[in-house]
Amino acid sequence: MKNLTNEQFGHDLNIISNLNEVPAPNFFYTRLKGRMENETSIIANSFSLNPIIIICALTLFLFINSWLLKTDSNLKNTNLNQNIEALAVAYDQAISN
Amino acid sequence: MNENELISRLKLGEEPAFKILVETYQNRVYSSVLNILQNAAEAEDAAQETFIKIYESINSFKEESTLATWIYRIAIRKALEKIRMKKNRERLHSILPWWMPIEEKSLDAAYLNPGIKIEHKEKATIILKAISELPNNQRIAFTLVRVQGMKHEEASEIMQISIKAIESLLSRAKENLKKKLKHYYKS
Numbered sequence: 001m002k003n004l005t006n007e008q009f010g011h012d013l014n015i016i017s018n019l020n021e022v023p024a025p026n027f028f029y030t031r032l033k034g035r036m037e038n039e040t041s042i043i044a045n046s047f048s049l050n051p052i053i054i055i056c057a058l059t060l061f062l063f064i065n066s067w068l069l070k071t072d073s074n075l076k077n078t079n080l081n082q083n084i085e086a087l088a089v090a091y092d093q094a095i096s097n
Numbered sequence: 098m099n100e101n102e103l104i105s106r107l108k109l110g111e112e113p114a115f116k117i118l119v120e121t122y123q124n125r126v127y128s129s130v131l132n133i134l135q136n137a138a139e140a141e142d143a144a145q146e147t148f149i150k151i152y153e154s155i156n157s158f159k160e161e162s163t164l165a166t167w168i169y170r171i172a173i174r175k176a177l178e179k180i181r182m183k184k185n186r187e188r189l190h191s192i193l194p195w196w197m198p199i200e201e202k203s204l205d206a207a208y209l210n211p212g213i214k215i216e217h218k219e220k221a222t223i224i225l226k227a228i229s230e231l232p233n234n235q236r237i238a239f240t241l242v243r244v245q246g247m248k249h250e251e252a253s254e255i256m257q258i259s260i261k262a263i264e265s266l267l268s269r270a271k272e273n274l275k276k277k278l279k280h281y282y283k284s
Contacts, residue, residue, distance in 0.1 A: 009275055015221050016228075018246035019212035024127035025141055029119045032145050036152070 100164050107155045119148055122165070126172045131210075132240045133176040135225050139183075143175040150175065162254060169255045173237055180233065227277040228270075235270035238263055 025031075098106075098117065106114035126147050131140035150171050158167055213221045228236060228244075234256075241252040242263065253260045 005279070009278065012220060012224055012278065013243065013271075013274075015213065015217045016224050016244055019132070019210050019244055021124045021128040022131055022210055024123040024144065025137075028123050028127070028141075028144070029116060031141075032119060032148055035145055036149060039149070 104155070104158065104160065104164060107152075115148075115152060118151070122168055123148075125165070126168060129169060129172050129241075129245065130176045130179075132244050133173070133237065134179055135229055139179050140176075143172070143179050146175045146178075147172040166251070166254050170257070173255065177233060177237075223281050224274070224278065227274050227281075230277060231270055231273055235266050235273065238266035239270040239274075242267055 098114075103114055103118060107118060123144065127140060127144045130143040130147070131137065134140050134143060147168065151168060158164070162170075210221075228239060231239065237256060238252060241247045241255065242249060247255075249260050249263050253263045256263065258266075
């Protein structure tokens with residue numbers, strides 16, 4: 001029985017032995033070129049969607065925003081003090097802390 | 098055009114040279130990856146990725162081996178990548194079936210291969226399925242030598258292992274196949 005199995009096994013393996021080449025699908029080169037061109041354009045377009053670029057742009061935006069807010073609040077404080085002093089002078093009042 | 102001329106023209110980025118390369122090797126590459134992956138759509142994808150990789154990295158080809166061996170190496174690496182990705186997809190599908198649907202299977206390699214006689218197609222499908230269940234190294238060695246009819250020396254160059262290692266892989270592959278096929282003989 002074992003010999004028969006070996007024989008059967010050998011016969012079965014011969015079915016898939018030394019198979020001929022399977023031809024590539026039609027228009028293989030054309031499709032490959034299409035894919036390569038498509039991938040190149042995707043890479044070019046994806047530059048602006050690159051996570052590193054996005055994170056850097058956001059960080060820069062936040063930095064400029066916080067700097068502007070800080071500058072603006074300092075300016076407002078100075079203006080407020082100047083206004084109070086001007087009012088006090090106009091009404092001939094002394095400001096004491 | 099001889100191989101050296103083709104390589105130097107490829108390194109210069111000449112498109113006609115790339116077309117010649119693709120037309121020369123497309124059947125061999127497609128056939129190899131189809132025999133490994135046993136899925137026509139995946140095989141075409143892997144063959145295309147092989148040629149894209151060749152185009153991108155031809156300048157790193159040091160000509161220590163023949164162009165054909167180098168191309169086969171890339172093709173097999175791409176086929177193994179596909180197997181890994183498929184396994185990951187299946188693993189993810191078992192965890193999250195609604196998120197990762199299983200892809201539709203295309204025609205089996207056995208039905209596409211003109212070398213398999215019609216009366217043997219059914220049995221060939223069973224054997225090819227059993228081959229696909231072998232560990233990757235055994236699967237590649239067995240496919241290259243037994244299915245594609247390569248010499249042990251060629252397979253050892255492609256897989257970058259010794260001839261003895263190829264022989265050992267083949268013997269283990271055969272043993273494992275026998276165990277797997279016994280189940281089918283019984284039924």
